[in-house]
Amino acid sequence: MTEQKNISTASIGLVNPKTPVNVGGIMRAAGCYQANAVFYTGNRYELAARSGEAQYDVDTKNAAKTIPLTRVESLLEQAPKNAKIICVDLVVGATPLPLFEHPADAFYIFGPEDGTIPQQIIDAADEVVYVPTVGCMNLAASVNVLLYDRLAKSAQIAADDELIRESRDNNNRTKVKTWKK
């Protein structure tokens, strides 16, 4: 298997997320981009997940089996050691993500579907970034964009045909017509 060297760490913090579809999508993103852990606060996700139906399970790669998803009382107290706290939201004065340099060890905090990151967490952050979108994105989409931006700016990208073969579905045999090997 292609080895994705992971000497840096990226963890995700979610402020009181509401929907299992979003948390599932975030776990799938965590698996795809090799994040280390996902933490969340509040009770809404657990309550909704308990009554949830399997058809809404979007973590079909079962990333939650290998990446810890942990409920915590306080995201700030749970920040992984040495990680910079990066709030990601539409906050006045924030840095546009395209101009942002990611720290090696980061704890990215996102707001809920129907709210925003509390000011107290923003005040404690090392950096606050936003994606210059027209209107706000869906929560899981914003986590995907953030993790993709981190990957795109990383010096450790293992990108080759072997990774494509390992990552794609079993029934996918497509290739680029100019492909020679």
Ligand SMILES: C[S@@+](CC[C@H](N)C(=O)[O-])C[C@H]1O[C@@H](n2cnc3c(N)ncnc32)[C@H](O)[C@@H]1O
């Ligand atoms: C649906 S949004 C909630 C509304 C958002 N707080 C606002 O002020 O418009 C859910 C979360 O996704 C993230 N998000 C969505 N769009 C974003 C953007 N353009 N830049 C940064 N974060 C974004 C933030 O963490 C946000 O709290």
